[in-house]
Amino acid sequence: MQFKRKNRLATKLGMLFLTSIVILESVLFVVLYFGFLNERVRVETDALVARGNSHRDVLENHFDPSTREHVALMESEAETQVVITDEQNHVLSHSNEITTSITHIIKSAEEMRSKGGIIEGDWGSAPFVSTVSPIRSKGEVVGYVYMFLDTGGIRDVRDNLTNQFLIVMGLALFLTVVTIIYLSRIITKPLIHMKEATQKMSSGEHDVFLREDRDDELGELARAIQRLSNDLLRLKNERSDFLASISHELRTPLTYLSGYAEIVKRENLTSEDRKRYLNIIKEESQNLTNLVKDLFDMAKMDQKGFMVEKEKVKLCELIGDVRGKVIPAFENKGISLYTYCDKDIMISVDPERFSQVLLNLLDNALHYSEKGKSVRIEAIHHEEDVKVEVIDEGEGIPAEDLPYIFDRLYRVDKSRSRKYGGSGLGLAIAKEIVEKHHGGISAKSELGKGTTIQIVIPGVEN
Ligand SMILES: Nc1ncnc2c1ncn2[C@@H]1O[C@H](COP(=O)(O)OP(=O)(O)O)[C@@H](O)[C@H]1O
Ligand SMILES: [Mg+2]
Known part of the structure; x- marks a missing residue:
């Protein structure tokens, strides 16, 4: 049966x-x-x-x-x-x-x-x-x-014909049996294996192994399923890694919070010290809020139905607005911020999200540059596309870290990033948003000389 x-x-x-x-x-x-x-x-x-x-x-x-x-x-x-x-x-x-x-x-x-x-x-x-x-x-x-x-x-003659007809009929029956056996060996078996593999996958087992050495469509299918299984396994691992990092990220500020709250409770504290500790508590809770906000943004973008609401935007105006928002912080730290923008550049983006990308990049440029340095935003036409670069003269990123800076929670120097309230999610979020706009984001950096983050997105006609 x-x-x-x-x-x-x-x-x-x-x-x-x-x-x-x-x-x-x-x-x-x-x-x-x-x-x-x-x-x-x-x-x-x-x-x-x-x-x-x-x-x-x-x-x-x-x-x-x-x-x-x-x-x-x-x-x-x-x-x-x-x-x-x-x-x-x-x-x-x-x-x-x-x-x-x-x-x-x-x-x-x-x-x-x-x-x-x-x-x-x-x-x-x-x-x-x-x-x-x-x-x-x-x-x-x-x-x-x-x-x-x-x-x-x-x-x-007629009887001969009938006999031959019957012989051929018997031959056909025989051939059919052979065909069924052949088909079940050649076609159905691998299909059954693949079906079992996908069932295994959907029930959460990931040690799927399929023979992939055929060079026909069945081989292609087997390879596709194997790839899917590997991807699933990778995703699963990534997810548990991510959860582990997140819980670590949450634990650190919480430890600070309860620690400093304990200290503040002491009675023999000068009012100055108390103020200092309360400030730390305030900063840490701000960090925590930022982290949770970033996480929430990530989660939203991971959702399937996440949509960017694109509209035609004058890029130079958008950059002007962003500049207006960050300039006090730059002035505060003594870093000059310059912008250059080709006239009349139009792009089709979700203005709020695209501003967020630029804010994240400028945030990094600000925090990883020293006083007296300068940061430049450049927006130019680049063939059919538009190229936006944020160029700083800051500390730069070590070459071995460069490939990972767009990964979630990746930070070159954890304590450094923490100090200013970084979550390690800024670039990951920027990347997701840019990709949702069918664009690409990349980084060039030289240690001690500075970093350039480049965004290329499709331009639109005026
Ligand atoms: N302009 C920059 N100069 C130097 N390092 C940078 C710059 N931008 C990003 N990085 C490095 O990449 C890491 C990831 O950046 P990001 O995702 O924005 O996280 P963070 O919250 O730490 O800013 C940072 O921790 C930092 O080490
Ligand atoms: Mg950042």
Whole structure:
């Protein structure tokens, strides 16, 4: 039962194969049976008529006993038979024994007799195919030549055809069985393996291993499923890593909070110290709020239905707005902020989210640069696209860390980042947003010299 259920596809294909062969064969058989056989009968009866006529021609010239006997003698050696009668249908000569069926045919030939032709053409049930030719002398009918052909020969041919049809049918059945076995080995087996693998995957098992060495579509499918399984495994690992990091990230500020709260409770504290500790508590809770906000943003973007609401925006204006927001912080730290923007650049973005990207980048540039340095925002046309760069002269990023800075929670220097309230999510969020706009983001950096973050997004016509 199990075998049957599992190989349903092979059985279906096999049956399809069998049905098409049977249909094809039946059509062929019908065509052969009726076409070939009828043609054969026609040729044989025509020959029979012609033979009868030629006997008749001889007998019209010499309707004497010796010629009749001679004709009868000739026919006795042939497959056909002849019966010669007078005009009253009395038998004068015959080549073979006259059976009742022959007598019967001669009697039933009345209509055909005067014209001559086929008396009995039904080879299927009658024992003979027969013809008649009238013998005339001086315009008067003096007798008849009856010709008979045994239908056994034709029926033999028919039986042969039927036998061959049955043999081919048996062969088709055999081929079908072979096909079903072949199909179930070649096609259904790997399919079943793949089905089992996907079932395993959906039930949470990830040690899926499929044979992928075939170079056909099934091999491709197996490779795709294997890739899917590997991706799932990677995602699962990433998720648990991420959760572990998150809980760590949350624990640190919470430890500070409860620690400093404990200290503040002490009574022998100068009011200055108390103020200092309360400030730390305030900062840490601010950090925590930022982290939770960033996490919330990430979670929102991970959702399938997350949509950016794009509109046509003048990039230079957007950059101006962002600059307005951050300039107090830059002035506060003594860092100059310059902007350059090609005139009339239009982009299609969600303005709020795209501003957030720039704010995140400027935030980094500000925090990783020292007093007296400068930061530049440049926005220029770049072929069909628009290129926006945030360039700083800050501390730079070590080459070995550069590939990971867009990863979630990745920070080159954890304590440094923490100090200013960084969560390690700023660049990850920026990357997600840029990609949602069908753009790309990348970083170049030289340690001690500065960092450039580059965004390329599709431009739009004015
Ligand atoms: N302009 C920059 N200069 C130097 N390092 C940077 C700069 N931007 C990002 N980084 C590094 O990349 C890390 C990830 O950045 P980000 O995702 O914004 O997290 P963070 O919350 O730490 O700012 C930072 O911790 C920092 O080490
Ligand atoms: Mg940051």
